[in-house]
Amino acid sequence: MGAGSLILLIICGVLFSVGGILVAKLFGPSSYNEQKLEAYECGVPTEGGTWIQYNVGYYLFALIFLIFDVEIVFLFPWAVVIREMGVIAFLEVLIFVFILFLGLLYAWKKGALKWV
């Protein structure tokens, strides 16, 4: 599949996006209005700059997501071979998941899972 599907994907993606924009440019009516340039056409105008400092909670959530993301990545090859390897593979992964579960317990105890 490799290169063939990659080429097809690239061609389809380019055609799809370029075609959509071209068709809209050709057939759509175009009008100019000041309000169209605002970030939100309806609702209150935005206040302050865009470069504000975020809460540390965002970082903690991204961190916990990243750690368990990596854990799940290891479970995919395991799921492919477990039928052939049997109980031993299951025990190995049980240890793996248990050790990471301790981390989840720590995060829970510390209150990192709570949104502030």
Add this chain to the structure above:
Amino acid sequence: MTIANFIFYLVSSMILVFGVLTISTRQLFRSAIYLLFSLINVAALFFLMDNEFLAAVQVVVYVGGIIVLILFSLFLTQQAGLKLPLPGLGRSMMAGLLSFFGFVLLFSLLLAASPEADENSFSAITMKEIGFGLLNFGKNGYVLPFEVVSILLLAAMIGAIAIAFKTKKE
């Protein structure tokens, strides 16, 4: 030039261009986005080598995890999207020369020791082989590193949470 070669040239030139932009741009945020493009193109190369699972992992871990973490820490640590000062001319000249000589050294080593251009020996590793490699005992089995990796992740998680929370209490 076949289509696969053309794709390889396209993707690898994008990797290199975005890599250079990553280290040379003056705005931190743009630097992270260029790094993201570079990593996505590396995933495309994995895909070109018929390692679909590895390409997916590259996107999930690097693009979905690490870049997001870098972006959040950018939002936490930078003041009002300021532009960084460019490094001095002497410094960048020196670094460019050093890395260029490093590249020449690596290139000559690779030329001297690279395997024969046997085009048919390229066979993609399947996910099943990776799974057996991860979970097997004995030769070509890496079950001990597999378990140690979980301890490393646990340590990283506990350490990062402990450090990040310490700042919050003050």
Add this chain to the structure above:
Amino acid sequence: MNYFLSNLTLLNITVPVQWYLYLSAALFCIGVAGALTRRNAIILFMSVELMLNAVNLLMVAFSNHLGDASGQVFVFFVMVVAAAEVAVGLAILMMIYRNTGSVDVGFLKKLKW
């Protein structure tokens, strides 16, 4: 459509392994140049990511070339180490920013005894 796909798949095997090696050497040197020039700690992290990716590319190309899965298993371990390094490193960086108001590595000279 199927015929088209299978034809292209046959074309796929013509990219020789050397090109991947040269590409990864070049990418590694870009990362080294970034780590040498920039003073901002976050860009240093990004340069390290570039270098780790170059090594990943090299290992994947070689493991496909030799038909040995060990290289790709190690790619997974490298990814884990990269994730752990980024997590702890950025947390330390945020702590430094809280205390000193800067993430410039030239600012942290006190560690040099």
